[in-house]
Amino acid sequence: MRVSDSMNYSNTKLSIGKNRSEMSELQTQAASQKRVNKPSDDPVGTTKLLSSRTETKTIDQYVKNLNVAQEFLNFTDQSLDELTQVYMRAKELALSQANDPSAGDLTRKAVAQEVKQLYNQALQIANRKLGNRFIFGGYNTTSKPFLNDGSYKGDRGDMMIEINKGSYVSMNLPGDIVFLGRDAKKTGVTDPMDVPQDNLQELQRQEQENQLHENETSVRGPAGEQLTSEFQQKEYEVFFEGENIFKVLSDLEIGLSANDKYTIQDTIERIDTSMDQIVHARAKVGSRVMNLSNTMESLQKSSVEEKAKQSNIEDIDAYELFSKLSQNESTLQATMSTSAKILQPSLLDFLR
Numbered sequence: 026m027r028v029s030d031s032m033n034y035s036n037t038k039l040s041i042g043k044n045r046s047e048m049s050e051l052q053t054q055a056a057s058q059k060r061v062n063k064p065s066d067d068p069v070g071t072t073k074l075l076s077s078r079t080e081t082k083t084i085d086q087y088v089k090n091l092n093v094a095q096e097f098l099n100f101t102d103q104s105l106d107e108l109t110q111v112y113m114r115a116k117e118l119a120l121s122q123a124n125d126p127s128a129g130d131l132t133r134k135a136v137a138q139e140v141k142q143l144y145n146q147a148l149q150i151a152n153r154k155l156g157n158r159f160i161f162g163g164y165n166t167t168s169k170p171f172l173n174d175g176s177y178k179g180d181r182g183d184m185m186i187e188i189n190k191g192s193y194v195s196m197n198l199p200g201d202i203v204f205l206g207r208d209a210k211k212t213g214v215t216d217p218m219d220v221p222q223d224n225l226q227e228l229q230r231q232e233q234e235n236q237l238h239e240n241e242t243s244v245r246g247p248a249g250e251q252l253t254s255e256f257q258q259k260e261y262e263v264f265f266e267g268e269n270i271f272k273v274l275s276d277l278e279i280g281l282s283a284n285d286k287y288t289i290q291d292t293i294e295r296i297d298t299s300m301d302q303i304v305h306a307r308a309k310v311g312s313r314v315m316n317l318s319n320t321m322e323s324l325q326k327s328s329v330e331e332k333a334k335q336s337n338i339e340d341i342d343a344y345e346l347f348s349k350l351s352q353n354e355s356t357l358q359a360t361m362s363t364s365a366k367i368l369q370p371s372l373l374d375f376l377r
Contacts, residue, residue, distance in 0.1 A: 059339050073334075074335060074339055077334050077335050078335065080327075081331045081332065081335070084328045087188055087189055087320075088324055088325075088328075090187060090188055091324070093196070094194060094317055095314065097196045097197060098196055098310050100153075100160060101160050101310050104150050104153050105306055106307070107150055108303055109300065109304070111146050111147050111150070112270070112296055112299055112303065114143060115273075115274060115277060115296055116293065116296045116297070116300070118136050118140060118277075119292055119293050119296060121136070122136050122281060122286075122289055123286060123289050123290045128286075130284045133284050133289075134284070136281050137278050137281035137282045140277050140281060143274055144271065144275060144278065147204075148171060148175070151170065151171040151200055151203075152169045152170060160197060161179065161197075161198065161199065161200030161203065161204070162180070163179045163182035163183075163197070163199040164180050164184065165182070171200060171204065175271030175272065175275070177200055177201045177204070177205055179199060179201070181201065183197065184196050189320055192320070194316055195313065196313075198306055198310065203270075203302065204269070206268045206269065206270075206302055208267075268302060270302065270303075273292055273295045273296055273299050276288060276291075276295075277289065
């Protein structure tokens with residue numbers, strides 16, 4: 026074979042090999058519908074793609090956390106709604122039996138039995154479980170938080186769950202807050218547990234500035250300004266004494282059984298306080314649920330943005346891909362056809 030024929034053969038072989046390699050790569054992209062199938066396809070794009078996928082996995086985990094917290098808080102709110110109905114009924118019964126003309130010894134003893142059932146219903150709500158966890162036990166979610174006499178055996182733990190980077194929310198209410206009135210006087214003040222952690226420092230800074238301003242006013246400002254500041258602070262905060270709401274129902278039952286209208290009348294105001302206690306607990310839960318909903322919406326937007334970013338990096342343009350496939354196939358066929366004509370061996374080649 027002549028030197029020129031040898032060079033032609035080598036060049037043709039290289040050309041056919043290159044066309045087949047390109048064809049194989051295009052067929053792989055067509056099968057996967059991805060432009061980037063291995064790091065060497067686009068090293069820079071692969072780095073961005075891995076980072077985006079990691080972010081997507083993180084967002085997915087936050088969404089799972091949100092769903093868990095939302096389910097827990099919604100179930101808590103549902104339980105508190107039922108508890109509200111219990112005390113509305115208790116108030117209705119107390120009002121009907123508070124005066125002699127509308128009640129007597131026999132009717133009060135009969136109503137006392139219904140109040141006893143309301144007590145048992147409130148206790149059942151206090152010991153309610155979601156799955157295998159008691160919702161009002163604080164960290165102690167494996168054993169009943171309340172005994173039959175209404176005493177609390179749970180703890181004061183807030184189960185914090187991360188719902189975004191550096192942002193946590195408490196997914197439970199310890200039972201002594203709802204049923205025993207712990208920290209009831211602070212109910213009207215913003216609860217740090219309800220504030221995303223990334224905003225908590227800003228709130229604390231504003232509070233320090235307000236406190237500094239109040240101190241300056243008390244030292245240098247007129248007496249009228251100081252009084253106005255104190256009055257506004259009292260208007261903002263909500264103060265009321267907490268109640269052991271089990272004891273309220275127990276005292277109502279005792280008053281009815283003993284035909285003691287004064288005890289019955291005394292429990293009416295305490296029932297109102299108990300209902301305020303439950304309502305403020307529901308407001309606390311509601312603010313957390315709203316926070317979760319806003320965070321969920323934000324995470325869903327971020328997830329869509331990350332997936333769009335991934336698509337821009339790795340997804341193939343189908344029209345462009347099939348155009349290249351057709352072009353490559355035509356080129357390969359033309360190369361093989363031309364090389365077959367150029368490299369046809371002659372009888373002289375065999376004799377040599």
